[in-house]
Amino acid sequence: MSETITRVSDYTSVVRERHSVRQYDPNWSIPEAELKEILAEATLAPSSSNTQSWRFFVFHDKELQKKLLPIANNQQQIVDSSAVIAVLADREGFKRLGQINDMAVEKGVMTREFADQYTERAIGMYGSLGKEKQTQIALVDGGLVSMQIMLSAKARGYDTVPMGGFDAVRLVEEFNIPETLVPVMLIAVGKGVGPGRATARLPLDEITFWNGQGLN
Numbered sequence: 001m002s003e004t005i006t007r008v009s010d011y012t013s014v015v016r017e018r019h020s021v022r023q024y025d026p027n028w029s030i031p032e033a034e035l036k037e038i039l040a041e042a043t044l045a046p047s048s049s050n051t052q053s054w055r056f057f058v059f060h061d062k063e064l065q066k067k068l069l070p071i072a073n074n075q076q077q078i079v080d081s082s083a084v085i086a087v088l089a090d091r092e093g094f095k096r097l098g099q100i101n102d103m104a105v106e107k108g109v110m111t112r113e114f115a116d117q118y119t120e121r122a123i124g125m126y127g128s129l130g131k132e133k134q135t136q137i138a139l140v141d142g143g144l145v146s147m148q149i150m151l152s153a154k155a156r157g158y159d160t161v162p163m164g165g166f167d168a169v170r171l172v173e174e175f176n177i178p179e180t181l182v183p184v185m186l187i188a189v190g191k192g193v194g195p196g197r198a199t200a201r202l203p204l205d206e207i208t209f210w211n212g213q214g215l216n
């Protein structure tokens with residue numbers, strides 16, 4: 001606990017050194033204030049019309065993490081990491097656009113007239129979409145913020161692992177998550193024990209179609 005954490009300062013190193021880590025020091029606790037910094041930084045991610053339709057259920061309590069363990073396929077990192085962040089996508093997140101744009105006006109980065117027009121138009125547009133489309137949009141935002149959580153944690157010297165291996169229905173039931181909040185992924189954050197294992201990536205040429213060439 002008294003060891004210092006080595007920060008990773010430049011972007012390239014953060015990206016290259018992030019690996020999914022599944023072994024954590026179970027005695028290491030990241031202070032809530034630092035978790036808040038990680039989350040706040042992550043929320044600088046872009047989102048559809050700046051709706052910021054991500055919500056976070058932070059498990060920062062060993063008893064609660066133990067409750068989560070069987071729901072997440074008994075993955076040991078659930079209890080050994082300092083915290084597990086359940087990233088949730090609010091399919092009705094667009095309803096807060098008025099508040100968001102009011103904040104932009106107060107900050108002096110948007111005129112009142114523009115904010116009002118923007119809010120009205122966007123709320124009308126999102127409101128007219130079905131639940132499925134609203135969810136799909138919020139899930140994309142949730143993916144973007146998730147990535148930033150992992151990079152922001154890495155920059156502070158912490159490791160993470162994103163997890164899709166959990167029972168979303170049980171998660172929602174067990175922790176009374178409102179029906180409008182759809183689980184995106186769980187992210188364990190903590191002090192990794194040893195390096196994460198390196199993984200391979202497909203050659204860029206096989207996944208990139210310059211000007212559409214090679215697609216068909």
Ligand SMILES: Cc1cc2nc3c(=O)[nH]c(=O)nc-3n(C[C@H](O)[C@H](O)[C@H](O)COP(=O)(O)O)c2cc1C
Nearest residue numbers: 018019020022161162163164165166185196197199
């Ligand atoms: C949506 C998603 C779900 C994942 N689910 C799990 C999981 O349940 N358990 C796990 O150990 N790793 C999980 N992973 C981690 C991947 O296995 C890992 O990101 C991938 O192997 C690449 O390795 P890297 O993250 O170290 O680059 C998941 C990753 C993503 C993006």
